[in-house]
Amino acid sequence: MLKHERDRLGKNAILLVLAEDKEEELFSTSHLDELQFRYCKGKVGSMELQKIVAAIETTAKRNGIVNGEIYREMHALYHAIIEAMHGVTRGQVDLGNMLRTVGLRFSIVRGIPYDNDQEGEWLAVALYGTIGAPVRGLEHETIGLGINHI
Amino acid sequence: MLKHERDRLGKNAILLVLAEDKEEELFSTSHLDELQFRYCKGKVGSMELQKIVAAIETTAKRNGIVNGEIYREMHALYHAIIEAMHGVTRGQVDLGNMLRTVGLRFSIVRGIPYDNDQEGEWLAVALYGTIGAPVRGLEHETIGLGINHI
Amino acid sequence: MLKHERDRLGKNAILLVLAEDKEEELFSTSHLDELQFRYCKGKVGSMELQKIVAAIETTAKRNGIVNGEIYREMHALYHAIIEAMHGVTRGQVDLGNMLRTVGLRFSIVRGIPYDNDQEGEWLAVALYGTIGAPVRGLEHETIGLGINHI
Amino acid sequence: MLKHERDRLGKNAILLVLAEDKEEELFSTSHLDELQFRYCKGKVGSMELQKIVAAIETTAKRNGIVNGEIYREMHALYHAIIEAMHGVTRGQVDLGNMLRTVGLRFSIVRGIPYDNDQEGEWLAVALYGTIGAPVRGLEHETIGLGINHI
Amino acid sequence: MLKHERDRLGKNAILLVLAEDKEEELFSTSHLDELQFRYCKGKVGSMELQKIVAAIETTAKRNGIVNGEIYREMHALYHAIIEAMHGVTRGQVDLGNMLRTVGLRFSIVRGIPYDNDQEGEWLAVALYGTIGAPVRGLEHETIGLGINHI
Amino acid sequence: MLKHERDRLGKNAILLVLAEDKEEELFSTSHLDELQFRYCKGKVGSMELQKIVAAIETTAKRNGIVNGEIYREMHALYHAIIEAMHGVTRGQVDLGNMLRTVGLRFSIVRGIPYDNDQEGEWLAVALYGTIGAPVRGLEHETIGLGINHI
Numbered sequence: 031m032l033k034h035e036r037d038r039l040g041k042n043a044i045l046l047v048l049a050e051d052k053e054e055e056l057f058s059t060s061h062l063d064e065l066q067f068r069y070c071k072g073k074v075g076s077m078e079l080q081k082i083v084a085a086i087e088t089t090a091k092r093n094g095i096v097n098g099e100i101y102r103e104m105h106a107l108y109h110a111i112i113e114a115m116h117g118v119t120r121g122q123v124d125l126g127n128m129l130r131t132v133g134l135r136f137s138i139v140r141g142i143p144y145d146n147d148q149e150g151e152w153l154a155v156a157l158y159g160t161i162g163a164p165v166r167g168l169e170h171e172t173i174g175l176g177i178n179h180i
Numbered sequence: 181m182l183k184h185e186r187d188r189l190g191k192n193a194i195l196l197v198l199a200e201d202k203e204e205e206l207f208s209t210s211h212l213d214e215l216q217f218r219y220c221k222g223k224v225g226s227m228e229l230q231k232i233v234a235a236i237e238t239t240a241k242r243n244g245i246v247n248g249e250i251y252r253e254m255h256a257l258y259h260a261i262i263e264a265m266h267g268v269t270r271g272q273v274d275l276g277n278m279l280r281t282v283g284l285r286f287s288i289v290r291g292i293p294y295d296n297d298q299e300g301e302w303l304a305v306a307l308y309g310t311i312g313a314p315v316r317g318l319e320h321e322t323i324g325l326g327i328n329h330i
Numbered sequence: 331m332l333k334h335e336r337d338r339l340g341k342n343a344i345l346l347v348l349a350e351d352k353e354e355e356l357f358s359t360s361h362l363d364e365l366q367f368r369y370c371k372g373k374v375g376s377m378e379l380q381k382i383v384a385a386i387e388t389t390a391k392r393n394g395i396v397n398g399e400i401y402r403e404m405h406a407l408y409h410a411i412i413e414a415m416h417g418v419t420r421g422q423v424d425l426g427n428m429l430r431t432v433g434l435r436f437s438i439v440r441g442i443p444y445d446n447d448q449e450g451e452w453l454a455v456a457l458y459g460t461i462g463a464p465v466r467g468l469e470h471e472t473i474g475l476g477i478n479h480i
Numbered sequence: 481m482l483k484h485e486r487d488r489l490g491k492n493a494i495l496l497v498l499a500e501d502k503e504e505e506l507f508s509t510s511h512l513d514e515l516q517f518r519y520c521k522g523k524v525g526s527m528e529l530q531k532i533v534a535a536i537e538t539t540a541k542r543n544g545i546v547n548g549e550i551y552r553e554m555h556a557l558y559h560a561i562i563e564a565m566h567g568v569t570r571g572q573v574d575l576g577n578m579l580r581t582v583g584l585r586f587s588i589v590r591g592i593p594y595d596n597d598q599e600g601e602w603l604a605v606a607l608y609g610t611i612g613a614p615v616r617g618l619e620h621e622t623i624g625l626g627i628n629h630i
Numbered sequence: 631m632l633k634h635e636r637d638r639l640g641k642n643a644i645l646l647v648l649a650e651d652k653e654e655e656l657f658s659t660s661h662l663d664e665l666q667f668r669y670c671k672g673k674v675g676s677m678e679l680q681k682i683v684a685a686i687e688t689t690a691k692r693n694g695i696v697n698g699e700i701y702r703e704m705h706a707l708y709h710a711i712i713e714a715m716h717g718v719t720r721g722q723v724d725l726g727n728m729l730r731t732v733g734l735r736f737s738i739v740r741g742i743p744y745d746n747d748q749e750g751e752w753l754a755v756a757l758y759g760t761i762g763a764p765v766r767g768l769e770h771e772t773i774g775l776g777i778n779h780i
Numbered sequence: 781m782l783k784h785e786r787d788r789l790g791k792n793a794i795l796l797v798l799a800e801d802k803e804e805e806l807f808s809t810s811h812l813d814e815l816q817f818r819y820c821k822g823k824v825g826s827m828e829l830q831k832i833v834a835a836i837e838t839t840a841k842r843n844g845i846v847n848g849e850i851y852r853e854m855h856a857l858y859h860a861i862i863e864a865m866h867g868v869t870r871g872q873v874d875l876g877n878m879l880r881t882v883g884l885r886f887s888i889v890r891g892i893p894y895d896n897d898q899e900g901e902w903l904a905v906a907l908y909g910t911i912g913a914p915v916r917g918l919e920h921e922t923i924g925l926g927i928n929h930i
Contacts, residue, residue, distance in 0.1 A: 048195065078877075117325065340621030473625040
């Protein structure tokens with residue numbers, strides 16, 4: 031059974047990514063520490079989807095959320111990223127080829143989200159930002175969440 | 181130009197849908213009122229995608245977020261719902277046919293999200309809940325956001 | 331090389347499907363006869379995609395456009411229908427599951443569209459009508475064209 | 481309720497894009513003028529999908545069909561273009577990456593297609609041409625139509 | 631690093647599913663035993679995709695390839711099945727809705743496919759059979775393979 | 781009716797592509813010769829999907845499996861390749877844009893797979909290899925099969 035909402039990976043990953051520098055009242059990372067979750071946060075903007083994927087992978091490795099030497103971990107992260115990008119792109123996982131660009135914040139959270147410890151560790155990737163034409167201002171918000179066992 | 185993050189449709193729709201009954205400290209609807217946004221919230225669970233779509237449409241009409249007599253408004257809402265379902269389903273907008281079910285909360289927010297009033301009203305549909313096998317507990321979190329001009 | 335536009339399968343199939351009973355001035359089937367094309371036309375409305383496919387297949391067989399005993403011919407027709415439905419559904423080839431319905435006219439045209447006779451016979455399936463909510467009036471136009479070698 | 485077929489956006493957009501220079505008898509733009517529709521027409525060929533999108537957007541702006549300063553209008557046009565490209569690409573909205581290229585004529589029509597004036601203005605993007613290998617002659621016809629409220 | 635081809639999960643799963651009763655010379659399960667892989671095989675035919683998924687899940691649980699009580703294991707299996715169905719359906723993971731049916735043999739193989747034991751166990755689902763119209767004989771072959779960490 | 785399994789195009793194409801140099805005992809091409817199938821085999825690795833398509837097309841033409849001058853034949857081959865790539869990519873037919881690369885062996889087999897000679901010639905394209913991150917070792921197996929009438 032999933033833990034109560036406030037102790038889940040996905041909800042925490044989304045709240046973490048939504049928190050702007052000045053909105054810390056919305057979300058406190060101390061809760062993530064109590065839950066013994068590993069987490070990190072970053073920013074990336076590009077018309078090239080592969081750069082988004084690479085930026086998230088690199089940040090996850092540098093912050094020790096995943097071990098870049100173990101394919102198992104990178105495979106779990108990769109699929110979580112692509113699933114999150116489905117929410118962002120809504121139909122086809124593509125940016126520049128479709129003449130659109132994104133500016134995203136992302137968060138990655140790793141931990142045990144189920145009551146039963148046998149369920150082991152899972153990973154959440156949350157994305158929030160804007161998507162639109164490669165012209166300043168011609169854009170709207172977008173969000174995505176990917177979850178995978180690791 | 182989009183307004184500052186805290187005054188945007190999508191971020192507010194997500195925070196509204198994430199707020200559980202007991203977590204009102206996370207999110208106050210008074211901010212939505214100040215922004216003169218129209219909004220509502222509901223719940224739906226099903227293996228049939230069409231029931232999810234119908235539940236959101238009905239709630240939006242009953243709460244006066246959209247006018248069910250005007251196709252223009254229903255067309256905008258429909259596409260926002262389907263876009264949000266892309267985030268939930270991550271690959272193919274399908275549930276029971278793929279032997280999976282969802283339990284979702286949804287929020288719908290309508291208002292002016294750009295500095296320039298000529299941009300007019302837009303609509304955000306946010307979804308949060310669980311997706312998984314039609315067996316209690318075999319599920320993980322899922323999220324989706326759809327945005328459209330209205 | 332494709333023949334000149336007015337002698338092609340796809341353009342003729344679209345003009346045939348666009349011609350309403352009272353608009354015969356727009357399109358004369360005598361041109362199709364001169365080109366030695368085989369053709370037929372029909373109507374179907376449904377929320378079930380499989381009924382659309384079945385109606386087109388049945389009409390094609392009854393009018394001798396394809397031979398229902400030869401899988402090769404039915405395989406060519408099936409893929410042309412599904413390709414045409416991509417234009418109609420624009421994203422996911424699905425109707426009722428996504429709470430939408432169609433009312434379509436369809437045409438099927440078979441013949442030699444290339445200068446080089448070695449290219450043999452090809453098939454065009456054209457669709458025109460409306461797609462929308464299962465509520466009268468909440469709909470817009472839609473079109474699709476599928477082309478395959480046979 | 482949609483107007484009668486001959487006064488609709490989509491059918492007129494398709495007839496406009498199908499009309500070759502020498503086939504003016506097929507279609508008279510005076511009907512579009514009577515309907516008070518705004519419209520334009522253009523040509524583009526490319527293996528890069530983003531160039532197709534850009535060409536249609538530029539033509540629409542230059543001809544005053546949409547206002548390039550208003551995101552609302554560009555958002556409506558963008559989605560109509562992508563929907564039309566679904567009909568052209570039939571499965572994945574991609575060209576060069578899948579080693580195929582298109583040569584297209586396009587038309588854009590804007591106006592009021594419903595009896596009820598409250599439905600306001602809508603936009604149709606119609607595409608007609610050829611798709612195939614990047615080798616002259618190895619190609620067949622293709623068509624697409626996208627419709628959106630604006 | 632993946633082990634040599636003959637010791638891999640996917641290749642063995644495909645050879646296992648391809649082996650008919652009378653073709654045992656093509657493939658010997660003793661090799662799978664030496665590799666300490668867990669495996670099983672089954673058959674299913676349906677126009678309903680959910681029945682295919684359910685049949686594979688049930689067979690995997692009954693043969694002890696996965697533990698049906700652990701969501702982690704069922705999640706890994708589910709995604710491997712859906713990935714394999716992409717190969718079978720080639721475009722949209724759908725059967726009856728698109729008026730087509732399948733008759734499939736499936737195999738499921740679980741084991742360690744990498745030299746580095748830290749990569750742990752992975753799962754392969756292989757599918758082989760026919761897909762076509764719901765009319766005997768109007769069908770062609772189809773294949774799919776899904777691989778996931780478990 | 782399809783011939784018995786061991787005389788079919790798809791199964792033979794898969795067995796041919798699975799056979800490594802040192803595993804000739806698994807598969808003998810003399811069976812393909814008896815069946816009067818035309819066939820060839822090749823290798824390609826790339827992050828660019830279009831290079832995979834081009835390599836298979838070139839090999840098929842050079843080995844006389846298809847006639848590169850006849851669009852009908854190239855059209856049949858192209859769709860068989862893209863269908864096979866669906867099995868390899870499982871969701872979106874894309875490689876580098878999604879930060880992944882493949883190393884593939886491919887086989888192409890052409891012949892008569894049905895008892896009824898009127899069904900004529902069909903084509904099978906089989907792919908086997910690895911897909912993964914552009915980092916050596918971070919990859920798993922993948923397979924695909926496309927079948928088309930020619």
